[in-house]
Amino acid sequence: MAGGGGGGNTRELDQTPTWAVASVCGVIVLISILLEKGLHHIGEFFSHRKKKAMVEALEKVKAELMVLGFISLLLVFGQNYIIKICITEEAADTMLPCKLKAATYDAETGKDHSKGPKAVPDAKKGAEHLGGANMKAKCHEGKVSLISINALHQLHIFIFFLAVFHVMYSAITMALGRAKIRGWKEWEKEAAGQDDEFSNDPTRFRFTHETSFVRQHMNVLNKTPASFYISNFFRQFFRSVRKADYCALRHSFVNVHLAPGSKFDFQKYIKRSLEDDFKVIVGISPPLWASALTFLFLNVYGWHTMLWISIMPVVIILSVGTKLQGIICRMAIDITERHAVIQGIPLVQVSDQYFWFARPTFVLFLIHFTLFQNGFQIIYFLWILYEYGLDSCFNESNQFVFARLCLGVVVQFLCSYVTLPLYALVSQMGSTMKQSIFDDQTSKALKNWRAGVKKKAPNSNSKHGGHGSPTAGSPTRAAADSGIALT
Structure with missing residues (x-):
């Protein structure tokens, strides 16, 4: 019963020393304040670096933590009512x-x-x-x-694991993706130099099969569909993005969406595009919550649900990687079918039809789903390890546990370092540009337009009786004149 007795751990709060209550609450408050201040400083760092997408991603992480915290509070408050059922x-x-x-x-x-x-x-x-x-x-x-x-109580701990490791898992994903794209910086410098070289040399004509981009994909030309997919399946493990691929896609993007010969930092744009994609994958959408609940519902002894949830992310991410490699290869094939002679770097066709259901965002959803499922099964294992130990009935054998962990690490690395940056690059070959291209250049164009209006205002008033020209200093014209110079 509540009150004294020899069992000290049965005391209620009214029989607990005040210094003990204050100490425990103080430690919890201190940890919460440190966490809040840490997230606040991270947000200020992103704002100072003008990383708008990363600021939004951080806000989404805070929202997910708030949801998990609210679920935890509901469990604490409702436990006396739940046990009465x-x-x-x-x-x-x-x-x-x-x-x-x-x-x-x-x-x-x-x-x-x-x-x-x-x-x-x-x-x-x-x-x-x-x-x-x-x-x-x-x-x-x-x-x-x-x-x-x-x-x-155990479910409460599981939610805590989910909240903590979701933040860590997201940080690892972004760090690996940025590390991959950072390696393309030298390619960007060389590609910008090649644009000047080819634009100033009108005699630089070549057959399509002589270009580096087409030559490296010649092994799948005129082959069966099976060999096409097998070749692209293994290509994602060895230099998933090659220099010729990057230069060809960059050249096509600039020529299709911007003016040919524009000074455009494509690598910086891809990095911002990755941040926009990361803003999507850090969230936990209702379909992902539904998949987690489905796993908890089907995790029945003898059904081997843990095996399926370990294999599913591997199958999905390998399929997505094969598809993205196949899109690049299909572009090379289309070049050989359309052109016999080209000048400089080949120009690939830009279309949403290369993607599943003509929707590039569906590929991003599969990557998002894979990262969530893989992270969820790793978190679930760590929770079991903490609550029940390695030799619990949840784990069929130590060998199986080790295999699952290895698969989880491989999927995390493959998805973050290979597939996600590859998607950030290949998705630019869709029919429309992403919104992130307009962030800096539109702001710069509007500033130039405003400065131009101020300079022309006195002259316009004197010549036209106080009425300026409606078209000479328009923001649309300013965007067209200066918006493409993104560096």
Whole structure:
């Protein structure tokens, strides 16, 4: 009962020393303040660097943490009501994640002598004493609580794991993606020099099959569809983006969407585009929440759900990588079919039809889904390791656990360092430009337009009786004149 007694860990808050309450609350408040200040400084750093997409991504991470915190508060507040929901013992013994334990109850000692694969350690059952008397008094004979206090406590810890590792997982994803794109900076400098060289040399004509971009894809030309996909499947593991690919895609983007010969930092634009994609993948959308709940629902002993959730991200990300490599290869094939002779770098066709369902964003959704599922299964394993240990009934064998962890690490690296940057590059070959291209150049154009209007205003007033020209200093004209100079 609440109050004194020898069991000190059964005391309620009114019988707990005030210094103990203040100490625990102080530590929690201090950690919360440090976390809030840390996120605030990170946001200021991104704002100072004018990383608008990263600021929005950070805000989305804060929103996800708030949602998880609110779920945790709901569990704490509603636990006394949840345990009052009673179900039959037959229903409680169905769809268990582990084998059903043969429990025997000793009425004299009040101990539960369970026989099963692995009993929960006594140290982890401490939460069961919190309101344990009320828990057993609410259900009639033959019925049990929908979920016990101890199970709610473990679920609470799982949500904490989900919140902490979601932030860490997102940071690792962005760091690997930026590291990959940073390696393209030298290619950008060389490509900009090649543009000047080819534009000043009108005699630089070549056959399409002589270009580096087409030559490196010649091994799949006029081959069967099976060999086409097999070749592109293995290409994603070895130099997924080559210099010739980057230069060809960059040249086509500039010539199609901007004026030919424009001074445009394509690598910087790809980096901003990656940040826009990252802003999407850090969120947890309703379909992803639904997939997580589906996994928890189907994680039944004997169904091997952990095996499927480990294999699914691998299959999806390898399929996406093969598709993106196939798009680049298909562009090279289309060049050989359309042109016999070209000047300088080949010009690839820009179209949404290269992508599944003519929707480049669907590929991003698959990458998002893969990252979430892979992160979720890793977090679930770490939670099991913390709550039950390595030899728990959740883990079929140590070899299987090791294989799952290796797959998780491989998928994380492959998705973040290979597939996501590859998508950021190939998705530019869609029919429309991304919004991120206008961020800097539109601001610069508007500033130039405003300065031009101020200079022309006195002259216009004197010549036209106080009415300026409506077209000479328009922001549209300013954007056309200066907007493409993005450096």
